[in-house]
Amino acid sequence: MPLVPMRILLDHAAENNYGVAAFNVNNMEQIQAIMAAAEKTNSPVIVQASRGAREYTNDAYLRHLMLAAAELHPRIPMAMHQDHGNSPATCFSAIEQGFTSVMMDGSLSEDGKSPSTYEYNVKTTKAVVDAAHAKGVTVEGELGCLGGIEDGHGAGLSSEEALCHLTDPDQAADFVAKTGVDALAVAIGTSHGAYKFTKKPTGDVLVMTVIEKIHKKLPNCHMVMHGSSSVPQELLEIIRQYGGDMKETYGVPVEEIQRGIKHGVRKINVDTDNRLAMTGAIRKVFATKPSEFDPRKYLTPARDAMQKVCEDRMVQFGQAGHADKIKIKTLREFVDFYAKGK
Ligand code: G3H
Ligand code: 13P
Numbered sequence: 001m002p003l004v005p006m007r008i009l010l011d012h013a014a015e016n017n018y019g020v021a022a023f024n025v026n027n028m029e030q031i032q033a034i035m036a037a038a039e040k041t042n043s044p045v046i047v048q049a050s051r052g053a054r055e056y057t058n059d060a061y062l063r064h065l066m067l068a069a070a071e072l073h074p075r076i077p078m079a080m081h082q083d084h085g086n087s088p089a090t091c092f093s094a095i096e097q098g099f100t101s102v103m104m105d106g107s108l109s110e111d112g113k114s115p116s117t118y119e120y121n122v123k124t125t126k127a128v129v130d131a132a133h134a135k136g137v138t139v140e141g142e143l144g145c146l147g148g149i150e151d152g153h154g155a156g157l158s159s160e161e162a163l164c165h166l167t168d169p170d171q172a173a174d175f176v177a178k179t180g181v182d183a184l185a186v187a188i189g190t191s192h193g194a195y196k197f198t199k200k201p202t203g204d205v206l207v208m209t210v211i212e213k214i215h216k217k218l219p220n221c222h223m224v225m226h227g228s229s230s231v232p233q234e235l236l237e238i239i240r241q242y243g244g245d246m247k248e249t250y251g252v253p254v255e256e257i258q259r260g261i262k263h264g265v266r267k268i269n270v271d272t273d274n275r276l277a278m279t280g281a282i283r284k285v286f287a288t289k290p291s292e293f294d295p296r297k298y299l300t301p302a303r304d305a306m307q308k309v310c311e312d313r314m315v316q317f318g319q320a321g322h323a324d325k326i327k328i329k330t331l332r333e334f335v336d337f338y339a340k341g342k
C-alpha cells in the first residue's frame with residue numbers, strides 16, 4: 001500500500017474513539033519492529049523521523065526503508081511523518097522526500113530550543129499548511145512549549161514560568177482557526193526523554209485538564225501528545241541489571257494517555273520506551289555473552305524487545321484491530337479535500 005496522508009488515520013481514530021502511536025525510526029530494525037507489531041495487531045501506523053533521524057540515516061536510506069515497509073506490508077495503512085520540523089524548509093524537504101505528513105513546530109524558534117512568539121508560530125505554521133495542503137500532505141502544529149514543569153522546561157525557567165508555557169485553550173482555538181492545521185500538539189507538562197517526572201505524576205505536573213478544556217472548545221480538533229513514553233520500571237530495571245546507569249524516573253502512565261484519548265488525543269508520540277527496550281536487550285547480550293560479536297545476535301533481541309513495546313501501545317491506545325477497516329484515500333484526493341474547504 002502506498003504511504004497514506006496522516007489525516008486519514010487521525011479521522012478514523014476520532015470516528016472510532018482511539019489513538020494512534022507515532023513511533024520514531026532511525027534504522028532498519030526499528031521500522032521492522034513497528035511493522036511486525038502492526039501486522040500482529042492489525043494496526044494502522046504512524047512512523048516518524050526527527051531531523052536528527054534524517055541526518056543520521058541520510059534521507060535516501062530512510063526513504064527506502066519506508067518504501068520497503070509499505071511494499072512488504074500492503075495491508076497496513078502507514079503514514080510517514082516529519083517529527084518536530086524546525087522551519088518551513090525542513091517541512092518542504094520532507095515533503096520532497098515523500099513524507100505524507102509534517103510537523104511545523106513553530107512553538108520554538110528555528111534553533112529548536114528557545115520559545116518563539118505566537119505571531120511567529122501562526123505565520124510559519126500557516127505557510128507550511130498552505131504549501132503542504134496543496135500537495136495533500138497533513139500538518140501538525142504545536143502550541144505551548146514541551147518540557148517538565150518540575151524542571152522549568154529544562155530551560156532554566158521556574159516551575160511557575162513553566163506553567164505559563166502550557167497550551168492556553170483560548171489561544172488554541174485562535175491558532176487552529178488561523179493556521180488550518182490538521183492536528184495540534186499540546187503542552188501539558190510532558191517532556192522528551194527518560195527523565196520526565198521525579199515521582200509518579202499527579203495533576204499538578206501532568207496537566208491533563210488542559211486537554212479536556214481544549215476538547216470542550218474544539219471537539220473536532222485532533223490533539224497530539226508528545227513526550228508520551230511511559231518509561232516502564234521493568235525496562236529501567238533490565239538496563240540497570242546489565243550495567244546501565246538509569247536514575248529513578250517516571251513517565252506518562254498509560255491510563256493518563258487513555259484519558260487523553262477519551263478527550264480528543266489522536267496521536268501519541270513514543271520514542272524513549274523503544275530506546276529503553278532496545279538498550280536493555282543489547283546490554284543483556286553484551287553482559288551474558290561477552291564473546292558475541294555478530295551484530296545480528298544483539299540486534300535481533302533488541303528488535304524483538306521494541307516490537308513488544310509497540311504491540312503493547314497499539315493495544316493500549318486502541319488502534320489494534322483497525323488497519324483493515326480504514327478506507328484509503330490518496331494524497332491527490334486530499335488535495336481536492338483541502339481545496340474544497342478553502
Ligand atoms: O523529539 C524527540 C524524539 O525522541 C526524537 O529524538 O531528536 O534524538 O531523534 P531525536
Ligand atoms: P518520548 O521521549 O517520551 O518518547 O517522546 C517522543 C516524542 O515526543 C517525539 O516527538
Ligand code: ZN
Pocket residue numbers: 084192226227269
Ligand atoms: Zn516530540
